[in-house]
Amino acid sequence: MLKTERKGEWLFIHIPSKWNGMTIEEIFHTVLYASKKQIHLFKMGKKVMLNDRYENWKTTVQTKDLIKIKLFNDDATAIQPTYMDLPILYEDDFLLVVNKPAYIDTHPNAPEDHSSLLNGVVFHVLMNGEERQVKHIHRLDKNTSGCILFAKHELIGNILDQMLRERKIKRTYVAMAHGFFSAKFGTINKPIGRDRHHGTRRRISVNGQNATTHYKVLQQLKKDNLSLITCSLDTGRTHQIRVHLSSINHPLAGDTLYGGKAVFPRQALHAVKIQFTHPITEEKIECYAPFLDDPAIFPSIDIYSI
Structure with a gap:
């Protein structure tokens, strides 16, 4: 499990032994799956430090070094925030899992559509004092309910997208x-x-x-x-x-x-359950989504036994 902490806008990661000898650029490419454009923005914005210094990105890291990433600065979104009473199953600084009700789209289908689950999640995050480029990692049909995973940051979204491609997110x-x-x-x-x-x-x-x-x-x-x-x-x-x-x-x-x-x-x-390894802390996350239908569609069962 990675040792991490947040201090204001900065994410601190204590370099684990498995990253020993990697360059800063390699970490962003192969561990965080950052795009060339994202790496350029991190470099130009001076958003990465190694042991309190702005180092060349070809610098290699050693176990117990401290890398700091300016990850939690405000990032304006084009998605219109809309109030919804959302059943949040899990949330931290990086991501959240929502129990999607039926009869609602996962994301807007047109610019004027403000009624999707993504609109509600953007509102929720904004009310927590965070302006973020929230991204849904997968989707559910409009009339399907249950677990949906959202990333609060583009970099976190990259890692979760890769995990989904590698079948490391189980639904x-x-x-x-x-x-x-x-x-x-x-x-x-x-x-x-x-x-x-x-x-x-x-x-x-x-x-x-x-x-x-x-x-x-x-x-x-x-x-x-x-x-x-x-x-x-x-x-x-x-x-x-x-x-x-x-x-x-x-x-x-x-x-x-x-x-x-x-x-x-x-x-x-x-979608009753979602399981994955947290992209930053490497903790095992397991969320269960209770049934929301009234009147009920599904028989009364213990979802936690599934």
């Missing part, structure tokens, strides 16, 4: 699907592409992107002919769970776009 969903599954566990490996005949739909396509979904059956609701399942993804394609479950004749309950019956006002899909 678990709970879903209600029509019918009963033939096995308690299963994996769906089918490529997903756009449906040329429908603007918002996706479909199984041999020319689509690779997609893998794992599922586990938790309960069978025999009276309603529904199965309560969990899903985890190796990939993050648009509508992936919805398309995959529909392709094996178990569409999500309420998901009329993909063949589900309108037994609920929305598709019965909830």
Whole structure:
């Protein structure tokens, strides 16, 4: 675990042994995943110090050196802040996890759209006295609820984006699907592409992107002919769970776009858990998102046992 501390606008990182012999520039390139433009701005803005001195970025660091990064200065955003009563699951100086309600977009779809979850998160951060370039690391469909991860700084967003690409951010969903599954566990490996005949739909396509979904059956609701399942993804394609479950004749309950019956006002899909290693402190973070629907869609279950 990295030893870090915040002092005003500065982040202090005590150099660990695994960084020994790296240059300052290498740390920003290979550990923090900073772009060339970002590195240029850090250099020109004199936002990085090594042991209280502005060193050449080719300088190598040694264990127990202290690198200081001016990370917490105000950074104006183009996103309109909008008040929302947000269920915050985790927050620190670097990131936050929100339990997204259903019927709200993850981000604005047009400049005049001020009603997305991102607008609400920007407002929340601003009310905490921070003006930040907040970024969503992944997204959920408008009618899907649950955990969404946001970065408070562009540099943190870079690291989290890379972690997502490397499948180091694990997300678990709970879903209600029509019918009963033939096995308690299963994996769906089918490529997903756009449906040329429908603007918002996706479909199984041999020319689509690779997609893998794992599922586990938790309960069978025999009276309603529904199965309560969990899903985890190796990939993050648009509508992936919805398309995959529909392709094996178990569409999500309420998901009329993909063949589900309108037994609920929305598709019965909830991102119940997110797990990742903190990009700065290297602590293990695990967040659980309680169900928000009223009236309830999902049966009463212990989400912390998932």
